[in-house]
Amino acid sequence: MTDLPNPCNTQLSRLWASLAATLLLLAVARPAAAHPEGFSQGLVIVGASNVTVELTVHTRDLNDWFPPRSFPDYVKGVCEGFEKQAADLYEVQLNHAPAKLASAKAFQPEPGMIQVNLVYPYDGALEEVKLEFLKFRALPRGHQQYIIVTDDRGAAFGADPYRLLVDTIDADRPMSVKDIPPSRWPATRPATTPATTAAATMPADPGPPPEMENRVNFFLDGIGHILFGYDHLLFIAALLLACRNFREAATIVTFFTLAHSVTLTLSAMKLVNISGDIIEPAIAATILIVAVENLIHRPKLAWRCAITLFFGLIHGLGFAKDLREKLASDSFAEIVWPLVQFSAGVETGHLSLVAIALPLLLWAKRREPRFDRIAVPAMSIVISVFGGFWLVTRIWETMHPAG
Structure with a gap:
């Protein structure tokens, strides 16, 4: 007599598989930040007698550096902390x-x-x-800083x-090291009178500015x-599971x-501009919807x-x-x-991961008939948990920004 599968055992297997997968993902990922690399900007302004470095960083990347619970007034506390540590932010050599x-x-x-x-x-x-930034260890893993050096000696x-x-x-x-070309302007501007302006005292032909050096890969x-x-x-994983x-x-x-x-191109060219406060929660919602759909039914290919x-x-x-923040110009020719x-x-990374994961997934489905009944629902549950968590936290951060 052939033993029939016990539905209770099947459900229990799914539960244990879901729990194990959730613990595994929690062990290797940081769910509070879908983009752990973070991003800040260091604007270096070369003036006639001083160099100004303007560091701009998002408060979401400061949780480890300045824990929110340590400051009754977070923005005030962080600003005071930055000013106290100012000499240790950068090592600058001129x-x-x-x-x-x-x-x-x-x-702020x-x-x-x-x-x-x-x-x-x-x-x-x-x-x-x-210019050397000394505080990468205080920021999230993989954090990058976008350096822009500008010449303002003609101000x-x-x-x-x-x-x-x-x-x-x-x-x-x-x-980052940059050779500074000779100034196109005299060391001092001639004194003006009420009848003259700064523009009127400009050199007749200061010459064209030097070509900008772009080191961003x-x-x-x-x-x-x-x-x-x-x-x-x-x-992508939620899509492939089905x-x-x-x-x-x-x-x-x-x-x-x-x-x-399509939208990457339109947005980079500023033909479409939607706030990140809308896009980030929407991305989390797409993950949640696709993962839950995997649990409810097997969707048809057309849908x-x-x-x-x-x-x-x-x-x-x-x-x-991220691309818009790194573009050096709004000119169409310099954006293309x-x-x-x-x-x-993006496509190389995307297709490379699919090329690795998809054969393994299809092999597992062919080799183990229970994969679709146990592993796919279990992994979909895990993905839906992450998507739901990101959705809630991103909506909360949008409604309650730090400061």
Whole structure:
């Protein structure tokens, strides 16, 4: 006589599998931050007699550095903390000599952001700026800082600043060095009278500004955005779990690629601009919806393609958020090549992970008939928990920003 499967045992197996998978993911991931890499900006302004470094960082990346529970007034406490630590934020060298910090001021330029202005005076002609950020260990793992060096030595003549360098530093490469070209402006501006203006005393032909140096590797940034974008990874995993064969998986991946490529392009060109306060919770919602749908029923391919297309548009806006912050210009000609590189990086990372995970998933489904009945629901439960958690925390952070 053949033993019939016990429904209670099957449900218990699913429960234990879900619990084990949840504990495993909690052990290797940080669920509070779907993008653990974080991002800050170091704007270096070369003036006629001093160099100003403006550090701007999001409060969400300061939880370990300045624990929120330690400050009754978080923004005030963080600003005071930054000013006390001002001399230890950067090691700055001007013309190969250590620069002395003259002043530091921290403030909140907008909700959720903290800015610290550091001023370093110098004498004579400036030939080189070396900047090393010393606090990467206090920030989330993988944090990057976007360095922009601008020349504002023509301010006394009413001239606009122009960029000399865009660069990215991180814990593995915390230093950026830039040779400063000779100033296009006289050392001092002639005295003006009520009948003259700064513009009237400008040199007749200061010459064109030097070409900006761009050291940002947009291709690697695109790969990193996928590899460390846990929310995007879980969304793709939820989609693949319901696929029966390679044809279905390839179709789903194609729809997702087309969709996020469209909104990534439109957003990078600023033809579409939607606040991250809307996009980030929406991305979490896409994860939750797809994972729950896996638990309710096995969706038909046409329906899953449609929902993937729509949700892929939302994820593309998430990809574009980081890219927009790193673009050195709003000019269409200067956006196209970085956009192509970043998109290629995103797709390389995305397709590489699918190429590794999909054969393993399909092999497990063929080898173990119970995989669809036990493992797929268990993993979908885990993914839905993460999606739901991110959805709640992101809505909460949007409604209650620090400061």
